[in-house]
Amino acid sequence: MFYNSLEPYLVLSAILFVLGLLAMFTKRNAISILMGVELVLNAACINFVAFSRFVENGISGQLVTIFIIILAASEAAVALAIILHLYRHINSINVDEATQLEG
Amino acid sequence: MVPADFVFLILATLIVACGFVVVFHSKIIYSAFALLFSFFGVGGIYILLNADFLAGTQLIVYVGGISVLILFGILLTKKIYNLTTEETSTQKIIGGATSLAFLGALAALIFNTDWQIVTTTQEFTPQTLEIGKAFMGNFILPFELAAILLLVALIGAVIIGRDEKKEEI
Incomplete structure (x- = not known):
């Protein structure tokens, strides 16, 4: 029985989390790093909902997930605005080339 | 199954x-x-x-x-x-090794922890009413803070994304 036990959801979210982590580690492209962050946030959301379904049997995990979704939306909007601005400045979205603040 | x-x-x-x-x-x-x-x-x-x-x-x-x-x-x-x-190859190797180690640690944690499961069979009940009540009750402060955060992010994204060369609104 996969769908009504806790562990399959935790394993799924662990795999998703590690994929997001890998994207953040290996990519140099700012938009790809943002996609990695979104994967990690989704993995955390699955964990919260699974725990509130099996361990708590209530809705506070779902409320936390709604706040995570709100945070992810505002983070994506601001991050993409910054990336577009960076692209206009240095004509590239490679994070290694954004060195203007280096001392 | x-x-x-x-x-x-x-x-x-x-x-x-x-x-x-x-x-x-x-x-x-x-x-x-x-x-x-x-x-x-x-x-x-x-x-x-x-x-x-x-x-x-x-x-x-x-x-x-x-x-x-x-x-x-x-x-x-x-x-x-x-x-x-x-990507560069050093990043691939180090990042891949770190990620695999992390996945192993997470899997060990998941299967070795004694989760306090209270229910496995749950009747489906629509949750929208409960969520609305919680937002207007115990969770009203984070709800309002989230509203302010969304407003700040909206204005911030518009100001950051604006083209600087065409200034003077």
Whole structure:
């Protein structure tokens, strides 16, 4: 029985989390790093909902997930605005080339 | 195996396969579309977990909002078809090793912890009413703070994204 036990959801979210982590580690492209962050946030959301379904049997995990979704939306909007601005400045979205603040 | 098990397996396969495409495809536009389908699969997982309101929110905000925003971000930067994700091999090795170690640690934790499961069979009840009551009751302060955060992020994104050369509103 996969769908009504806790562990399959935790394993799924662990795999998703590690994929997001890998994207953040290996990519140099700012938009790809943002996609990695979104994967990690989704993995955390699955964990919260699974725990509130099996361990708590209530809705506070779902409320936390709604706040995570709100945070992810505002983070994506601001991050993409910054990336577009960076692209206009240095004509590239490679994070290694954004060195203007280096001392 | 009941039908819901197959649904879970299909959704998990979709999420993980699309996640692999996001991480390992060299063209960023394909990564963005794979990310969209991965979000879609997570919405299905919420339905399996009896979280109907969250599944709807996931579809509206992630699939309809954030994915499209990321696609716009890619399309507004030039040369989309040559836009690669630009990795170096040292990063691949060190990042891959760290990620695998982390996955091993997480798996060990998941299977060695004694989770205090209180229920495995839960009747489906619509959750929107409960969520609304919680937002207007115990969670009113974070709810209002989230509203302020969204306003700040909206204004901030507009101001940051504006073209500086065409100043003077």
